[in-house]
Amino acid sequence: KAGVTQTPRYLIKTRGQQVTLSCSPISGHRSVSWYQQTPGQGLQFLFEYFSETQRNKGNFPGRFSGRQFSNSRSEMNVSTLELGDSALYLCASSFSAVQETQYFGPGTRLLVL
Amino acid sequence: QQQVKQSPQSLIVQKGGISIINCAYENTAFDYFPWYQQFPGKGPALLIAIRPDVSEKKEGRFTISFNKSAKQFSLHIMDSQPGDSATYFCAASKAGTASKLTFGTGTRLQVTL
Numbered sequence: 621k622a623g624v625t626q627t628p629r630y631l632i633k634t635r636g637q638q639v640t641l642s643c644s645p646i647s648g649h650r651s652v653s654w655y656q657q658t659p660g661q662g663l664q665f666l667f668e669y670f671s672e673t674q675r676n677k678g679n680f681p682g683r684f685s686g687r688q689f690s691n692s693r694s695e696m697n698v699s700t701l702e703l704g705d706s707a708l709y710l711c712a713s714s715f716s717a718v719q720e721t722q723y724f725g726p727g728t729r730l731l732v733l
Numbered sequence: 734q735q736q737v738k739q740s741p742q743s744l745i746v747q748k749g750g751i752s753i754i755n756c757a758y759e760n761t762a763f764d765y766f767p768w769y770q771q772f773p774g775k776g777p778a779l780l781i782a783i784r785p786d787v788s789e790k791k792e793g794r795f796t797i798s799f800n801k802s803a804k805q806f807s808l809h810i811m812d813s814q815p816g817d818s819a820t821y822f823c824a825a826s827k828a829g830t831a832s833k834l835t836f837g838t839g840t841r842l843q844v845t846l
Contacts, residue, residue, distance in 0.1 A: 624776070653832045663777070663822060663836035676833045710776050712832070720765050720831040724776030 622647065624713050624725035632731045638699040641728045645692050645713030651675075652694040653722065654686060657708040666709075669694055670716075698730075706732045736760050737825050739837030746844050752810040754840045756823035759804065763825035767834070768797065768808045771820045780821070781808070813844045 625644045633639050645652050653676075654666040665678040669688035686696040692713075698705055708729050712722040738757045746752045758766075767782035783790045783797040783806065790797045796809040810817055823837040 651832050653834075655834075655836075662838045663824075663834075665833050665835070668832045670832075676830055678833075712776075714832055718829060718831055720767070720782065720826075721779055722832060722834070724769075724778065726774070726776050 624711055624723055626709075626711050626725040626728050628728060629726065630729050630731075632733060633701050634733050635701055635703060637701050638697060639701060639730060640695055640697045641709055641711075641730075643694045643696075643711030643713075643725060645694070645711075646723055649713035649715050649723075650692050651714045651716060652688055652692065653712045653714075654694070654696050655710045655712065656680075657710055657727070658706075663710070666696065701732045703732050706730060736763075736835050737823060737837045739823050739840060741840060742838070743841045744843070746810075746813045746842065748813065748815060748844055748846050750813050750844075752813045752817065752842055752844070753807060754821055754823070754842070755805065755807045756837050757803075757805045758825050760825070760827070760835075761804070762827045763835075764828045765826045765831055766797070766799065766806050767824050768795075769822045769824060769836075771822065771839075777822060810842075813842075815844045815846060818842055818844050 651670045653668040668676040672688045683699045688694045708727040710727045712724045714722045768780045769777035770780045771777040794811045799806045824834040
């Protein structure tokens with residue numbers, strides 16, 4: 621069974637631009653969560669989607685948004701990029717919203733110049 | 734507010750030795766405590782997890798010890814191997830929100846020959 625895939629793997633943007641990252645969960649998994657990983661703040665929860673509905677949201681500004689499609693694939697969008705948005709963005713999937721084992725993808729490394 | 738405190742930040746252990754990483758949490762609503770292992774360029778991978786109704790869980794060379802009254806839990810890696818060299822994260826989540834993990838700051842483990 622294929623793991624969680626994230627595209628693109630690397631991305632360079634400039635301040636003020638917007639970016640969309642994509643995540644394909646493991647086949648059959650319906651819950652997708654997004655995390656931001658930085659050296660300074662560590663791993664921080666962004667949001668979680670289950671059956672196309674946002675179930676949980678972390679403490680990030682409204683510039684960070686996401687969505688989930690009917691096939692469980694998810695996208696996250698960051699508008700008006702700031703230098704501090706440079707990070708590794710990780711997607712994790714699990715079978716259900718309450719199943720505890722989350723499987724992480726390799727991440728998308730975003731650099732904002 | 735850092736809800737999960739992890740120590741040490743880095744750890745060097747000789748091959749065959751015991752690696753010990755500690756975490757402390759503040760929120761008594763947490764009821765699921767996983768440990769993740771992350772290699773460079775990869776997403777975190779679930780290593781072992783525990784719930785507060787048991788004080789210890791062992792899987793191979795990896796053991797979690799859990800002290801509910803002290804709100805602390807630790808990871809012990811027995812017979813540490815060079816292949817164990819990675820960054821380890823403890824995490825916690827509340828009942829019903831298993832996908833919303835609060836992570837510790839990470840411990841970089843180096844196992845030397």
